[in-house]
Amino acid sequence: MSFNTLSKTADPHRWINLAAKSPSGGNSQPWNIVVEKNEGCFIFTLSISAEYAEKPSVMDLDGSASVVALGTFAFSLQVAAAQDGYILTETNYLNSDSYWDCSVYLRFTPGQSHSLIGPTWLIKRRTHREKLSNERIKSETIDCFRDIAESQSLRFQYFPHPPTSLLKNLYPLEEYRWQNRKFLDSLLSEISFSKTKNPQERKIWVSDLSITPVQKFFLYLVHRFSMLRLFFKLGAAKPVSSDNFYPLIANSGGLIFLSVIQNNFQNIFQFGQALQQIWLLAESQNIGVQPFSQSLVYYNSKKHPLNEEIQQFEKNRFELNAVQISQLHSIDLNHFTLGLRVGYFSD
Numbered sequence: 001m002s003f004n005t006l007s008k009t010a011d012p013h014r015w016i017n018l019a020a021k022s023p024s025g026g027n028s029q030p031w032n033i034v035v036e037k038n039e040g041c042f043i044f045t046l047s048i049s050a051e052y053a054e055k056p057s058v059m060d061l062d063g064s065a066s067v068v069a070l071g072t073f074a075f076s077l078q079v080a081a082a083q084d085g086y087i088l089t090e091t092n093y094l095n096s097d098s099y100w101d102c103s104v105y106l107r108f109t110p111g112q113s114h115s116l117i118g119p120t121w122l123i124k125r126r127t128h129r130e131k132l133s134n135e136r137i138k139s140e141t142i143d144c145f146r147d148i149a150e151s152q153s154l155r156f157q158y159f160p161h162p163p164t165s166l167l168k169n170l171y172p173l174e175e176y177r178w179q180n181r182k183f184l185d186s187l188l189s190e191i192s193f194s195k196t197k198n199p200q201e202r203k204i205w206v207s208d209l210s211i212t213p214v215q216k217f218f219l220y221l222v223h224r225f226s227m228l229r230l231f232f233k234l235g236a237a238k239p240v241s242s243d244n245f246y247p248l249i250a251n252s253g254g255l256i257f258l259s260v261i262q263n264n265f266q267n268i269f270q271f272g273q274a275l276q277q278i279w280l281l282a283e284s285q286n287i288g289v290q291p292f293s294q295s296l297v298y299y300n301s302k303k304h305p306l307n308e309e310i311q312q313f314e315k316n317r318f319e320l321n322a323v324q325i326s327q328l329h330s331i332d333l334n335h336f337t338l339g340l341r342v343g344y345f346s347d
């Protein structure tokens with residue numbers, strides 16, 4: 001993260017510090033922030049940092065996941081600004097051929113907003129990878145989530161008990177994430193193998209994965225000795241990937257799917273805003289959220305240069321998975337999509 005500020009007051013720094021706790025894929029925090037003060041207003045310009053753009057994650061080859069992160073950041077700014085009596089009055093998009101070069105201007109003007117939720121939840125929000133209750137989410141809550149999504153022109157679906165046909169078509173994408181060398185390298189770089197959980201480390205703690213102690217040890221060896229990654233390609237990925245998929249879904253109140261109607265900077269940015277709003281609202285209702293990003297494996301498998309590494313039979317298999325998911329469950333993985341595992345906290 002990098003930012004410049006011309007303002008003398010501390011307020012926008014507080015907003016930025018709060019917003020920097022927003023979720024980003026792989027906790028990459030890829031935002032670049034410029035803030036100016038103009039006639040009593042604060043104008044923020046958000047774009048993807050050049051540093052991250054030089055070496056993006058394989059789950060983010062065209063910058064879409066980073067644009068989502070700009071949106072989650074922007075929504076957090078709105079909540080923090082509302083605390084200081086500022087509201088977002090103008091949003092302008094500066095488009096370009098590539099998401100890496102797009103930016104968005106946000107103008108905050110003094111004023112009161114009664115529709116935003118409290119800022120302390122910004123601090124409390126986190127990714128819930130643990131066991132969640134498999135009780136169905138209350139329909140009033142789902143309706144609120146749907147309203148948030150639809151107000152940002154997104155598609156919203158909730159599967160309290162995801163059908164087998166959906167899981168069977170999603171799972172190969174998860175398995176591939178552990179088999180393919182680039183996806184695996186990226187995944188391993190996100191995992192922390194420290195003995196105790198260290199929140200400063202900004203990584204997924206290995207014990208938070210839904211895998212057995214033996215698998216955990218094997219994963220450690222694969223992380224430590226990169227030659228062993230070959231075993232994952234040859235079939236050893238199956239037990240780990242399957243344990244990190246099926247039990248998590250069984251131990252939850254189901255899956256939500258959020259998708260854009262069109263792949264473009266504005267819609268994907270709005271996706272991020274809605275994601276953060278839904279996530280914060282979920283936490284306030286005692287509901288944990290964990291992004292389930294198999295859809296991003298499909299989305300990124302189509303992007304250069306990863307595309308060349310993917311064998312023809314895998315491409316065909318992925319296409320078949322995507323066609324079935326679209327025909328049977330009306331989720332179009334060609335549009336930027338994210339699954340969200342949700343559920344009431346069980347303790």
Ligand SMILES: Cc1cc2nc3c(=O)[nH]c(=O)nc-3n(C[C@H](O)[C@H](O)[C@H](O)COP(=O)(O)O)c2cc1C
Pocket residue numbers: 021022023024025026027065068069125126127129202203204290291292293294338
């Ligand atoms: C686009 C996107 C994709 C993500 N994919 C996953 C995922 O597949 N699995 C997971 O456990 N967390 C996923 N996350 C959550 C991030 O890892 C998490 O937000 C970030 O590491 C911050 O950690 P915290 O939520 O614990 O503060 C994703 C987040 C975003 C925004």
